[in-house]
Amino acid sequence: MSNNFFDSILGAVSSNRPAAGSPLSQDPPSWEQLQKSCSGTEFGKAWNGWQTEWAKGAGPPHTDAKLRLFGAREEDVRLTLYRDTAAWCPYCKQVWMMLEEKQIPYRVVKINMRSYGEKPASFLNKVPNGLLPAIELDGRLMTESLAIMQTFEVAFPETKPMLPDRSSPEFERAVNLLQLERELFGRWCQLVFRPSPPNSGIRQELDRVLMKVDSELAATPGPWFLGGDGPGLVDLTYVPHLERMAASCAYWKGFQIRGNPRYANINAWFEALELRPSYMATKSDFYTHVTDIPPQYGDGHFSQERETTGFRRRIEGVDGSWHLPLPPLSRSDSLEPVLAENDRGDECFRHEAALKLASNGAAVAKFACRGAGRSSGWSLLPGRAPLSDPKAQPNEAFIPAVESILRHVTATMLDGSALNEAASAAFSGSKDGTPEMVRCLEYLRDRVGVPRDMSYPAALQLRAHLNWAIDNIKS
Template identity: 45%
Template sequence: MLKKVVGKAAKPAAMSFADNAPSWEVLSNMVKAQEAELGVNFTAPDLENGPTHPLSLKRTFGSTEPIRVKLYRDHAGWCPYCQKVWLQLEEKRIPYTIEKINMRCYGDKPPSFLAKVPSGLLPVLEIDGRVVTESATIMALLEEQFPGHKPLMPAPNSPQRPRADQLMRLERRFFSDWLNWLCSGWNGPSAQAQLERTLQAICKELEADGGPFFMGQDISLVDITFAPMLERAAASLAYYKGFVMRGAGKFSALEAWFDAMEARDTYLGTKSDHYTHCHDLPPQLGGCYSTPEGELFAAALDGQDGASWHLPLPPLNATSTPEAYSPGENPPVDRLAAAARLVVNHAAVGRFALRGAGQPGPRPVSAPLADPSGVAALQHEAAMDAALRHVAHALLVGVQEKQVMEHALQVQEAGELDGAAVAASAAYLRDRVGVPRDMKLPAARQLRAHLNWLIDSLQPAS
């Protein structure tokens, strides 16, 4: 049974509003001023040499060595096997280029890619002109071809290699046990018990070498192999089963591992959030089976509990519910990160959002929140542009501060701009803010909540 997905919002009667928000030029200058004050750069990050970033298309890490590697990974950051290779390249700091390819569940693959890889499967690596598929094969090849770039796996004949190989087999056992429970409604208690035994075995292995990683104090290919699956399991089991892997103290060694992984820019740059995973997994797996125990978690993760996606936002930390995140939050920086992405890309964001007031596309895909051929209601482009400027301004100055300024969001029953199409479009956009594709979790929370502020302002409770 597939849990109902957040979709296009209903269109109740909405208020009109005025176009009195600051211009994009003014907002851009505000972003730059705050970036200078806070010592951050969200507007123009160093995508080639800086921390891991989903927008990067070329990575050299400051090296002048020839680029031998090209990674083909999915656009949205949904594919766990792409994440493994992406994370390995970042940890080893191997210069490489990136080409982003759709997964079939949310779009078409370009003919140029299918000519290289008729199966269309991801990830794919080109190394010295050779095309290599299958993540395990790719990862082994990268270790073999780039031994001078931070070895992540013990040498084949080393004393540590048998343990690393055994841990890789444990990852496959975990993967099987996770999906056996997640994707089936049959024999749930037994499947849960088996998964818990495997999680305890994982904790025991994490403790064996003193942690926090599987092979001791530094990250290895074992951690990189486990990471995408543990990340997705923590999200999906809470949402569909009400089972908490992290934050409840039951699996302390695993919680320490998550904390250690999240201390690495390489992992944070590739990491998704629970909401994204809980809606990207069903089209990849053929469905996930939900139980009543997951309903409260699902409501919170979908922002339907009246609190999780509304201001003031609940705390975000290593033990927060429904999602733990050890780097925590820094609201001024998080709001600025969201505002910067909106300001830089406002025209495309506005057109995308207007699909929410438009028509479904003629070629539907299996991912419920994806509609690549959707028809945007561009007749409302001016209204959507004004609304997004209001949202960006609220992110930059705070909602309460904004509402006592001359640029306050002013709503009335009849006025300059019709709020109905804007409210539907803002909801469409809110439900499709992707992590890590668009921004990290703390910024995504802020953007979703500020879009809800706009929607609630335009659709006041009767």
């Protein structure tokens, strides 16, 4: 690590000299060098292997995988799934997980949600109201997630059934459980997205329905609503909203679902889901949820408890939880626990974040410079996502300096030296340009979306290393 590294690039900005010609005697490695180093890590080798597999329609499920063959030939694929680019849309998630669980061959076309930017005319010509998900099956277009999932049961009879036979008593139970999901959804919306006076009983109503859901889960052997050895259509219907409920109730209401022993069966169900690659590929984190939920569902209403529990501050990372050293991922008091089976270790997650940053470094630096540039006001309007501002203008004067810092951050994530005293030492001297640089790094930190950009533990590493850089240039 270089001494005075951050000062030297800040000096280059303040004197308006391009960083390329500036006295950066100890430049961090170039993006090309960093990409090479990233490819040489254990994660990098696995990642390169997956990319080769994804191009062939194989490999594990992932937001980047656009062709899924499950052993079929490409020319025999009957289905195209239109799902959102941010991998956040709850209804897309149900359909996506079902395709993975049933191993139905499909292609993916990614379309923006409106809150992230304009939709292409080619999609609006097919689906004039723009709603996602949509599918094309044997050339026929369909929308509405539940109808799509029921169609899969009929159109692919050779795949694993996910709904009980219509003539069985389990079918009636499935229908009742789907109705219970609608009741749960309604109670959640009432609690989080509508103003309610204290002691209105709405929270108790949500708790009552959650307890009912919990007891339904207890009624069958194993973790799933209808028994069996994997999630069925009923489970998939509950997945996106229970995941969003856990994040939003903690954030806006200080009301804990995940990790709360009162909902032991719901928590066991989450844990069983987290052992399924189809779920982990689609799973978001609490921060991404609370920034993505308002454009779709409306603004959440804060209650007093959210301050006393500190959940809001924890989810926004302002209580120190996005700072190094990061606490162990699988600690039992975590609001967002990571199963030991999914904990690949800090080094692996640092390397994932480094690889994702290095693979698109120059573009990411330009994106970060929107923090010192001009906002278009896009995300201030209702129905727009703060994780996006497709029309924001970067302040290009800061690109070389931001790029240098990001290369430095990448190198630090690769070698894990951020907690090494020598690496952080001696950031003193001229601080001209610091506020703008800080804004650029904060902008990037606050726009990392899970799972679109990387996994949750990797996003934590990137956010914490960006904070490390911010603290150094401020100190």
